[in-house]
Amino acid sequence: MDLKIKAWRQKDATSKGQFEEYQIANITEDSSFLEMLDVLNEQLLAQGTEPIAFDHDCREGICGMCSLYINGRAHGPDTEITTCQLHMRKFKDGDTITIEPWRSGGFPVIKDLMVDRTAYDKILQAGGYVSVNTGGVPDANAIAIGKIESDEAMDAATCIGCGACVATCKNSSAMLFVANKVSQLALLPQGKVEGARRAKAMIATMDELGFGNCTNTGACEIECPKGISISHIARLNREFLCASARD
Amino acid sequence: MTKLDSKIPEGLVAEKWDNYKAHQGLVNPANKRKLDIIVVGTGLAGGAAAASFGELGFKVKVFCYQDSPRRAHSIAAQGGINAAKNYPNDGDSIYRLFYDTVKGGDYRAREANVYRLAQVSNDIIDQCVAQGVPFAREYGGLLANRSFGGAQVSRTFYARGQTGQQLLLGAYGALNRQIHAGTVEMHNRTEMMDVVVVDGKARGIITRNLITGEIKAHFGHAVVLATGGYGNLFFLSTNAMGSNGSAAWKAYKKGAYMANPCYVQIHPTCIPVHGDFQSKLTLMSESLRNDGRIWVPKNIEDSVAIREGRLKPTDLTEEQRDYYLERRYPAFGNLVPRDVASRAAKERCDAGFGVGTGQAVYLDFKSAIERLGEDLIRERYGNLFQMYEKIVDENPYKTPMMIYPAIHYTMGGIWVDYELMTSIPGLYAAGEANFSDHGANRLGASALMQGLADGYFVLPFTIQNYLADEIHTPRMNVDEVKEFIDAKANVIAHIDKLMSIQGSRTVDSIHKELGHIMWDNVGMARNKKGLETAIEKISALRKEFWKEVKVPGTADSLNIELEKANRVADFLELGELMARDALHREESAGGHFREEHQTEEGEAKRDDANFTYVAAWEYKGDDVAPELHKEELKYEAIEVKVRNYK
Ligand SMILES: Cc1cc2nc3c(=O)[nH]c(=O)nc-3n(C[C@H](O)[C@H](O)[C@H](O)COP(=O)(O)OP(=O)(O)OC[C@H]3O[C@@H](n4cnc5c(N)ncnc54)[C@H](O)[C@@H]3O)c2cc1C
Numbered sequence: 083m084d085l086k087i088k089a090w091r092q093k094d095a096t097s098k099g100q101f102e103e104y105q106i107a108n109i110t111e112d113s114s115f116l117e118m119l120d121v122l123n124e125q126l127l128a129q130g131t132e133p134i135a136f137d138h139d140c141r142e143g144i145c146g147m148c149s150l151y152i153n154g155r156a157h158g159p160d161t162e163i164t165t166c167q168l169h170m171r172k173f174k175d176g177d178t179i180t181i182e183p184w185r186s187g188g189f190p191v192i193k194d195l196m197v198d199r200t201a202y203d204k205i206l207q208a209g210g211y212v213s214v215n216t217g218g219v220p221d222a223n224a225i226a227i228g229k230i231e232s233d234e235a236m237d238a239a240t241c242i243g244c245g246a247c248v249a250t251c252k253n254s255s256a257m258l259f260v261a262n263k264v265s266q267l268a269l270l271p272q273g274k275v276e277g278a279r280r281a282k283a284m285i286a287t288m289d290e291l292g293f294g295n296c297t298n299t300g301a302c303e304i305e306c307p308k309g310i311s312i313s314h315i316a317r318l319n320r321e322f323l324c325a326s327a328r329d
Numbered sequence: 330m331t332k333l334d335s336k337i338p339e340g341l342v343a344e345k346w347d348n349y350k351a352h353q354g355l356v357n358p359a360n361k362r363k364l365d366i367i368v369v370g371t372g373l374a375g376g377a378a379a380a381s382f383g384e385l386g387f388k389v390k391v392f393c394y395q396d397s398p399r400r401a402h403s404i405a406a407q408g409g410i411n412a413a414k415n416y417p418n419d420g421d422s423i424y425r426l427f428y429d430t431v432k433g434g435d436y437r438a439r440e441a442n443v444y445r446l447a448q449v450s451n452d453i454i455d456q457c458v459a460q461g462v463p464f465a466r467e468y469g470g471l472l473a474n475r476s477f478g479g480a481q482v483s484r485t486f487y488a489r490g491q492t493g494q495q496l497l498l499g500a501y502g503a504l505n506r507q508i509h510a511g512t513v514e515m516h517n518r519t520e521m522m523d524v525v526v527v528d529g530k531a532r533g534i535i536t537r538n539l540i541t542g543e544i545k546a547h548f549g550h551a552v553v554l555a556t557g558g559y560g561n562l563f564f565l566s567t568n569a570m571g572s573n574g575s576a577a578w579k580a581y582k583k584g585a586y587m588a589n590p591c592y593v594q595i596h597p598t599c600i601p602v603h604g605d606f607q608s609k610l611t612l613m614s615e616s617l618r619n620d621g622r623i624w625v626p627k628n629i630e631d632s633v634a635i636r637e638g639r640l641k642p643t644d645l646t647e648e649q650r651d652y653y654l655e656r657r658y659p660a661f662g663n664l665v666p667r668d669v670a671s672r673a674a675k676e677r678c679d680a681g682f683g684v685g686t687g688q689a690v691y692l693d694f695k696s697a698i699e700r701l702g703e704d705l706i707r708e709r710y711g712n713l714f715q716m717y718e719k720i721v722d723e724n725p726y727k728t729p730m731m732i733y734p735a736i737h738y739t740m741g742g743i744w745v746d747y748e749l750m751t752s753i754p755g756l757y758a759a760g761e762a763n764f765s766d767h768g769a770n771r772l773g774a775s776a777l778m779q780g781l782a783d784g785y786f787v788l789p790f791t792i793q794n795y796l797a798d799e800i801h802t803p804r805m806n807v808d809e810v811k812e813f814i815d816a817k818a819n820v821i822a823h824i825d826k827l828m829s830i831q832g833s834r835t836v837d838s839i840h841k842e843l844g845h846i847m848w849d850n851v852g853m854a855r856n857k858k859g860l861e862t863a864i865e866k867i868s869a870l871r872k873e874f875w876k877e878v879k880v881p882g883t884a885d886s887l888n889i890e891l892e893k894a895n896r897v898a899d900f901l902e903l904g905e906l907m908a909r910d911a912l913h914r915e916e917s918a919g920g921h922f923r924e925e926h927q928t929e930e931g932e933a934k935r936d937d938a939n940f941t942y943v944a945a946w947e948y949k950g951d952d953v954a955p956e957l958h959k960e961e962l963k964y965e966a967i968e969v970k971v972r973n974y975k
Pocket residue numbers: 369370371372373374375392393394395398400401402403404405406407408409410492493519520521522555556557558567568569572573575576612614737738759760761762773774775776777778780
């Protein structure tokens with residue numbers, strides 16, 4: 083298929099960016115979206131233009147490195163997948179595809195389609211863990227954990243930290259991201275101990291880093307490539323209220 | 330050949346690790362604060378090591394090329410992690426895990442290391458559960474297990490099809506806790522460009538900031554490389570796009586030996602190649618072989634008809650299918666080790682029985698779905714089935730998956746002794762980057778085990794044995810010490826040279842060409858002539874690269890082509906060493922299959938009399954052949970036999 087690509091180009095964090103248009107021909111529908119960009123980049127290189135910078139690594143939907151706002155949707159038109167898993171069969175010959183970086187105050191653009199998501203690391207550093215050292219822990223089967231709770235913890239833990247929820251949210255809220263970690267650990271006896279403290283510390287850091295408030299629009303849940311439910315935000319709120327009540 | 334001292338402790342194999350720990354040097358808490366450790370890599374090995382060092386009180390600097398430590402390639406591991414817990418009570422033990430690993434590695438691994446690995450495997454599961462890793466559980470609330478290749482017991486712990494993700498997020502949590510505490514300093518989007526050696530000891534690294542292009546020197550009393558494997562050398566592999574061999578290669582050029590570089594694992598169950606534009610191959614976890622059955626049509630006419638679209642796989646009756654693994658290896662069936670399963674698939678496809686493009690076989694869940702129901706299969710493998718469907722556009726619940734072998738893992742790597750120290754004092758290698766535990770073939774679910782064993786339970790001990798003698802070494806000023814200044818200048822000169830060529834070929838085009846040379850000649854089946862051809866071709870391609878490569882943009886800004894060019898320049902050298910190693914090893918062992926050395930039934934034929942050693946290569950200069958050192962392998966606790974899965 084032949085396509086027109088409208089991509090955001092921005093030299094670096096301080097420059098002003100703009101859209102550029104490119105034509106690309108003979109893309110097969112079995113290729114992935116990022117493979118299409120590879121082909122475009124090879125074409126740009128041949129013309130002596132700098133290729134378009136975009137983040138990616140595993141290319142199988144798990145590392146959370148790829149991003150991209152494609153035709154107005156985080157990770158493009160398909161559901162429950164990342165951009166690297168999106169295939170060109172979701173587009174038609176002659177389509178114009180608009181590609182932008184995540185747009186959020188919390189994720190400044192580094193270059194072209196790459197953004198800085200270190201804010202996510204900072205939120206987790208504030209408390210997204212169980213405070214145990216290596217060694218000296220009990221046998222793995224010493225505490226039985228109900229399969230239902232454990233499965234639900236796993237649902238939350240599948241978050242890949244890509245940032246689609248923030249990019250989609252009109253308030254740029256990182257609530258679903260924070261909720262995933264808080265909820266995962268609150269559901270497990272190992273994490274429950276520090277539950278309230280964790281929720282408070284992570285929310286405080288999220289606020290400091292310029293993410294907005296959650297107004298329950300549910301947009302994040304729809305665009306989450308792992309299909310994580312906003313019910314985890316309710317659990318986060320419970321943990322948070324519990325912490326505030328103690329203050 | 331006496332230059333290699335593997336420092337294996339005295340005593341029976343089961344006592345060595347305890348003996349070691351009882352007598353090793355330790356560093357007291359006050360001195361720990363005065364010692365700096367550099368860790369390159371934040372995967373399971375690097376992340377676990379850095380967090381544990383920080384907890385102990387050392388001052389740690391960690392580096393990764395991704396935007397966050399959580400994105401290291403360990404995140405992509407799907408199937409599971411082994412441990413000798415014997416929770417299912419099916420006959421497992423530390424000895425059996427040790428035995429299976431040595432046998433699976435075709436008797437080319439170091440006994441003492443593997444035994445220690447099996448010993449600490451149980452601690453890993455305890456540690457991860459304490460961190461809140463949500464492993465799969467039974468309704469009774471206890472941990473669930475499944476089976477992987479090369480084992481007759483169920484010893485694999487898992488978190489759906491995302492085990493690596495959950496284990497890595499556990500280690501990342503521990504790392505975050507130390508970053509928060511101030512013991513660990515994180516440098517993301519930073520690539521290691523060289524190791525700095527001062528007076529024969531590793532003392533630091535040179536890095537490039539991938540956003541600003543800044544070249545910087547960092548001091549450490551010890552340096553740990555946990556930079557993963559070099560499978561991406563083949564261009565197409567199951568590794569992440571950025572996975573590379575550069576850190577290992579730079580260490581090699583500074584004097585660390587490369588061990589068994591020809592031992593590469595080709596994973597039998599990957600989604601087949603579909604076109605020239607393809608950038609990577611997707612693994613379908615080995616866990617699928619618990620319930621999936623592998624077959625091709627029994628009659629070649631049916632294969633042809635399927636390839637031409639005249640027949641569907643579901644049209645064939647049971648009698649018309651050849652479950653060739655079950656036929657050839659009745660004892661292990663679909664769960665034979667990876668090297669065996671990969672070669673068997675290639676054999677069928679080469680004989681004309683392949684489906685799809687001809688380079689594919691079926692992995693079929695029909696009987697499992699009939700036996701267990703679609704819901705249970707969805708619960709076990711749902712995300713893998715979804716992944717398959719998104720890529721191939723076919724529903725694997727209804728029609729069998731198509732799979733073919735692909736480059737997956739490198740057993741070879743930096744040579745290390747029992748302490749995981751390389752041949753450069755103070756330089757350590759952990760995880761997939763070292764060669765240590767898997768011999769000529771790695772069993773499934775053992776890489777995660779090894780990465781975490783190295784990081785949580787081995788290095789935190791062994792590194793202290795070295796650092797105990799370093800407490801009087803003051804921190805060096807990197808702007809004043811000649812070795813740091815020189816190393817930095819060399820890195821800058823290397824980059825300037827790459828930028829100045831401005832030739833006519835893109836980095837990817839050269840990388841793809843290298844990949845083809847490697848896959849054709851240093852892949853699943855190797856022979857003398859092919860290997861000699863590969864050496865010539867790689868050398869010619871290297872010259873072409875240094876004459877014709879084109880890197881646009883500037884070196885002092887974010888430049889993805891420059892990043893790739895740096896890595897491919899090293900692959901072009903490492904590829905040649907792999908071919909040399911494969912050429913010298915006149916036997917078949919594990920993933921290294923020399924066509925000249927096979928039994929009448931086409932099974933790999935080892936030559937124990939002449940090749941029961943680790944081949945450790947020493948760099949001697951760019952235009953000089955490397956020198957081979959041999960570490961003899963002695964088996965005291967295990968009787969060396971012909972590997973048999975029949
Ligand atoms: C698709 C897939 C599935 C797998 N499934 C399983 C499984 O089910 N069970 C199992 O046991 N094993 C599995 N494996 C193998 C296993 O995942 C890896 O061997 C293991 O995770 C490697 O861990 P590591 O810590 O050594 O390296 P990695 O996780 O690869 O980490 C490497 C780190 O080094 C950094 N790095 C690399 N080069 C540089 C440089 N030059 N400068 C700075 N930083 C650098 C990277 O940023 C990264 O942080 C799988 C592998 C793949 C590819």
